[in-house]
Amino acid sequence: MSSAVLYKLIKKDGRARRGEIKTPHGTIQTPVFMPVGTAGAVKAMKPEDVKKMGAEIILGNTYHLYLRPGHELVREAGGLHKFMNWDRAILTDSGGFQVFSLGQLRKITEEGVEFRSHIDGSKHFISPEKSIEIQTALGSDIMMAFDECAPYPADRSYVEESMQMTARWLARCKEAWKDRENQALFGIMQGGMYKDLRRESAKMTVDMDLPGYAIGGLSVGEPKEIMIDVLDDCAELLPEDKPRYLMGVGTPDYLFEAVEHGIDMCDCVEPTRIARHGMATTSHGRLNIKNAKFERDFGPLDPECDCYTCRHYSRAYLRHMFKSGEIMSSMLLSEHNLHFLVKTMENIRKAIEEERFLEYKKEFYEKYGYEQTE
Amino acid sequence: MSSAVLYKLIKKDGRARRGEIKTPHGTIQTPVFMPVGTAGAVKAMKPEDVKKMGAEIILGNTYHLYLRPGHELVREAGGLHKFMNWDRAILTDSGGFQVFSLGQLRKITEEGVEFRSHIDGSKHFISPEKSIEIQTALGSDIMMAFDECAPYPADRSYVEESMQMTARWLARCKEAWKDRENQALFGIMQGGMYKDLRRESAKMTVDMDLPGYAIGGLSVGEPKEIMIDVLDDCAELLPEDKPRYLMGVGTPDYLFEAVEHGIDMCDCVEPTRIARHGMATTSHGRLNIKNAKFERDFGPLDPECDCYTCRHYSRAYLRHMFKSGEIMSSMLLSEHNLHFLVKTMENIRKAIEEERFLEYKKEFYEKYGYEQTE
Numbered sequence: 094m095s096s097a098v099l100y101k102l103i104k105k106d107g108r109a110r111r112g113e114i115k116t117p118h119g120t121i122q123t124p125v126f127m128p129v130g131t132a133g134a135v136k137a138m139k140p141e142d143v144k145k146m147g148a149e150i151i152l153g154n155t156y157h158l159y160l161r162p163g164h165e166l167v168r169e170a171g172g173l174h175k176f177m178n179w180d181r182a183i184l185t186d187s188g189g190f191q192v193f194s195l196g197q198l199r200k201i202t203e204e205g206v207e208f209r210s211h212i213d214g215s216k217h218f219i220s221p222e223k224s225i226e227i228q229t230a231l232g233s234d235i236m237m238a239f240d241e242c243a244p245y246p247a248d249r250s251y252v253e254e255s256m257q258m259t260a261r262w263l264a265r266c267k268e269a270w271k272d273r274e275n276q277a278l279f280g281i282m283q284g285g286m287y288k289d290l291r292r293e294s295a296k297m298t299v300d301m302d303l304p305g306y307a308i309g310g311l312s313v314g315e316p317k318e319i320m321i322d323v324l325d326d327c328a329e330l331l332p333e334d335k336p337r338y339l340m341g342v343g344t345p346d347y348l349f350e351a352v353e354h355g356i357d358m359c360d361c362v363e364p365t366r367i368a369r370h371g372m373a374t375t376s377h378g379r380l381n382i383k384n385a386k387f388e389r390d391f392g393p394l395d396p397e398c399d400c401y402t403c404r405h406y407s408r409a410y411l412r413h414m415f416k417s418g419e420i421m422s423s424m425l426l427s428e429h430n431l432h433f434l435v436k437t438m439e440n441i442r443k444a445i446e447e448e449r450f451l452e453y454k455k456e457f458y459e460k461y462g463y464e465q466t467e
Numbered sequence: 468m469s470s471a472v473l474y475k476l477i478k479k480d481g482r483a484r485r486g487e488i489k490t491p492h493g494t495i496q497t498p499v500f501m502p503v504g505t506a507g508a509v510k511a512m513k514p515e516d517v518k519k520m521g522a523e524i525i526l527g528n529t530y531h532l533y534l535r536p537g538h539e540l541v542r543e544a545g546g547l548h549k550f551m552n553w554d555r556a557i558l559t560d561s562g563g564f565q566v567f568s569l570g571q572l573r574k575i576t577e578e579g580v581e582f583r584s585h586i587d588g589s590k591h592f593i594s595p596e597k598s599i600e601i602q603t604a605l606g607s608d609i610m611m612a613f614d615e616c617a618p619y620p621a622d623r624s625y626v627e628e629s630m631q632m633t634a635r636w637l638a639r640c641k642e643a644w645k646d647r648e649n650q651a652l653f654g655i656m657q658g659g660m661y662k663d664l665r666r667e668s669a670k671m672t673v674d675m676d677l678p679g680y681a682i683g684g685l686s687v688g689e690p691k692e693i694m695i696d697v698l699d700d701c702a703e704l705l706p707e708d709k710p711r712y713l714m715g716v717g718t719p720d721y722l723f724e725a726v727e728h729g730i731d732m733c734d735c736v737e738p739t740r741i742a743r744h745g746m747a748t749t750s751h752g753r754l755n756i757k758n759a760k761f762e763r764d765f766g767p768l769d770p771e772c773d774c775y776t777c778r779h780y781s782r783a784y785l786r787h788m789f790k791s792g793e794i795m796s797s798m799l800l801s802e803h804n805l806h807f808l809v810k811t812m813e814n815i816r817k818a819i820e821e822e823r824f825l826e827y828k829k830e831f832y833e834k835y836g837y838e839q840t841e
Contacts, residue, residue, distance in 0.1 A: 133787060137794040139775075162762070162787040170765055170783055178779040388536070391544055401513075405552040409544055413507060413536040420511040420794055 098277035156191035172232030295330035368426035400432035472651035530565035546606030669704035742800035
């Protein structure tokens with residue numbers, strides 16, 4: 094059993110879990126939101142500023158880094174940590190999700206996936222073994238198994254076959270991984286919105302006895318109620334003594350739902366992506382900085398936020414930066430949006446410790462303007 | 468006489484001057500290179516990082532800030548310093564240079580310049596009085612007089628008329644400025660490449676008895692030898708006890724030439740502009756990070772540089788960032804390029820103190836790959 098990643102459950106509040114994950118690059122307090130650094134950079138952010146806001150782990154994308162600059166180059170550079178100047182933990186996805194998103198450009202077989210690069214159209218092939226090879230070269234602390242993420246909606250038969258193949262691919266990933274000491278492998282359960290398939294997938298995944306497990310194939314376009322209903326089942330199928338990661342989830346409400354159902358880790362590109370489009374997430378809901386009403390608004394983006402952006406700049410300035418096409422706009426909004434989610438998770442952890450998670454959720458939702466799900 | 472800006476000459480080495488300029492927002496060590504923050508931000512740089520590299524004054528563009536977000540908005544925000552989160556000195560240009568660059572879009576009369584906005588085509592009028600009004604609202608420490616910068620090449624008769632009008636405009640600027648205590652007004656001498664016109668212009672400008680003087684209309688496309696020849700004459704025409712500012716100059720060789728001829732202040736958008744195009748200025752000359760030879764170059768941009776970028780990132784990483792279209796590329800290259808010029812000026816100041824300016828210039832040129840001008 095690999096010692097690269099060790100989970101410790103500290104406290105429970107309902108199903109919400111307060112814990113920590115030990116990695117070769119530091120200990121992560123959970124539940125945690127992981128900023129995404131797709132191509133070897135959290136977009137528009139210096140690593141020091143990502144650290145300053147309290148982020149303890151970021152995510153790198155295997156698909157992007159494999160195509161550019163290439164995993165062998167990253168290996169030669171001394172690994173992804175060194176290459177991108179990030180000395181805390183890194184989780185890499187398997188490349189599967191991005192490859193499947195290519196649609197017409199890819200072909201799936203039992204062996205793996207053949208696809209054409211979105212950059213130059215060149216032909217490539219990623220198998221479970223290849224994905225592990227790439228992630229090994231990148232040197233991430235947590236590697237993800239190569240899975241197929243079925244689309245939504247999808248026929249039961251397609252989802253079932255896909256889920257079975259994902260299980261066979263997981264066995265091949267584990268074999269390729271060889272239980273190494275400095276990198277952990279997480280398995281991913283699939284099964285779409287079919288609860289019995291989810292159960293079967295969870296069992297096959299957990300049977301592989303890995304350092305951690307993820308739930309894939311949720312938040313792929315299904316209505317929120319369905320997501321929560323399936324999640325409600327899924328999380329309980331995963332062992333208590335291992336970290337549980339809900340992939341691709343990052344709006345505040347989804348974070349709360351995830352944690353409420355026993356999830357420890359989340360990630361999403363949303364905070365930095367919407368930042369580049371002039372959108373901010375605040376305590377009082379989402380805000381579009383392009384809005385004319387902010388033209389002479391000299392208050393901060395979020396009066397309750399203590400991030401760099403909110404401490405130093407006004408909405409009027411941020412709007413001006415966005416409208417002038419200044420890079421500064423992406424820099425400042427990305428920093429705020431990431432800070433907001435990282436701090437929200439910090440507050441969630443505190444709430445769990447004090448056994449008032451649901452209370453905090455209610456407060457947050459009311460202020461944010463979300464409808465309560467209960 | 469305004470006390471907003473006071474110059475102190477500390478030491479001379481040949482004609483090179485080591486001094487300092489006291490402003491309401493701190494003292495500036497001269498000779499100084501001023502990073503440009505066109506629209507209220509040094510592009511792709513946080514102000515804290517601009518400060519960290521040692522910059523003591525930046526430049527703001529009146530034309531841009533007048534059109535967007537508007538000088539009245541900046542005034543309401545508490546002035547440009549507060550609006551853009553920069554608590555050190557700011558110099559604003561007069562808007563003249565940008566307006567004249569609009570070509571077909573502007574019409575010059577004795578009264579001022581009518582022009583159409585490059586943003587939305589709306590009609591505007593800037594006169595000497597209006598320029599001072601805008602700069603007053605911006606709250607810069609140093610305001611520049613509204614002048615006409617004649618193009619190169621230009622007929623003697625055009626340059627002469629233009630220079631005479633600039634002198635009349637300067638009188639109007641001074642009248643509008645009213646010798647206020649917290650903002651200094653610098654006059655600008657013109658005269659193109661005609662030395663006798665330069666002399667006449669210098670006399671008329673200095674006769675206005677202002678806190679500082681600038682040389683405009685150089686580095687506008689003329690050959691370097693002509694620039695240096697005219698500069699050689701110009702600087703000496705300005706009083707010893709006031710700061711001398713050579714406008715729009717920013718490549719390393721032009722900095723050295725400026726200082727050698729007795730200039731105290733320079734500015735240029737070049738370092739940040741070329742950064743966004745993947746170009747870096749280093750001790751060993753200019754470097755194009757897109758170049759294939761840097762693909763697996765894991766050394767720093769400039770081995771002799773101690774900037775943030777050179778301390779933490781490799782050429783391979785910077786090339787990858789640029790090729791991936793990451794904002795990080797502009798951030799890191801801008802920081803290096805500005806740092807390089809600011810530090811070069813620091814070294815120049817030290818060399819003057821130690822009376823080895825020409826020696827340092829020779830060393831720098833040899834390493835950089837410049838041909839010596841002597």
